[in-house]
Amino acid sequence: MARIAIIIADLFEDSEYLQPAVAFQKAGHEILHVGLQAGATVKGKKKGTSVLIDSSFKEVGIADFDALLIPGGYSPDKLRADERAVAFVKDFMEAKKPVFSICHGPQILITAKVIEGRHITGWKSIVQDIVYAGGIFHDREVVVDGNLVSSRSPADLTAFISAALKKLG
């Protein structure tokens, strides 16, 4: 069973956190919430879902995890302003461990400079950012490129979760 880091900050898209988190746990995987401040509670954008941050980026490294989930909303915008969060994501991509990105998730991958030449999708507002960053954008419900699984929005969650679970094996 895999140990999955979920990186999350305020104004995350509720369903893009909740649905994968529940599905991962049901499948027997373990999840841990990593954020800007351990012990803080962050809130979802639409429904105010509360998430307690288990660890900050200071306390963990990718050796502690098998995979990474990046929910969307405005959470990735907050995380990408933090150097340690960006380094954490970069390490996952360089180690080729599974990375699951949805909606605005690619924003932190862009700051980590890891999407050049990679097939990827994301929310429509960031398409041009993805293209400028050298990503190969696809307007599809889920795109799988090696370790990287990406989707566009909550409407894609079924396909996203299915592809992520398959990648976890």
Add this chain to the structure above:
Amino acid sequence: MARIAIIIADLFEDSEYLQPAVAFQKAGHEILHVGLQAGATVKGKKKGTSVLIDSSFKEVGIADFDALLIPGGYSPDKLRADERAVAFVKDFMEAKKPVFSICHGPQILITAKVIEGRHITGWKSIVQDIVYAGGIFHDREVVVDGNLVSSRSPADLTAFISAALKKLG
């Protein structure tokens, strides 16, 4: 006196709208709020400031205005997902009319593909987006490059407003 379009959507950074808007009006300029839906009310991110949208992008063109203000927060992310909003911004830049961008404002300039080779600043989370888009990023309170005036955050508002008023003449 100038007629200034303020493009704005939900979750804008309150002060980045309010302070320039008040300063422009005090200086005798006219402001008009352009957004995704005429007659709708949009709300600020931190203080819930209410702004009534005077016109949608369908009803106006750059011929109606002398300058453009793009407040930050998550408003630019919502606007850049709308083709008409992106075209409106692109037209301003191509006509070399004054454009005032602060915080996340460059996001819509990036989608409009108009910052290549331009000196610009913006909020720290979007620095890599600016660089990938060909912008020349400066970590300064205000950057003036021809028609384009940009600042990083609410802390830069005094310098931003002063440079914008100077550009309006």
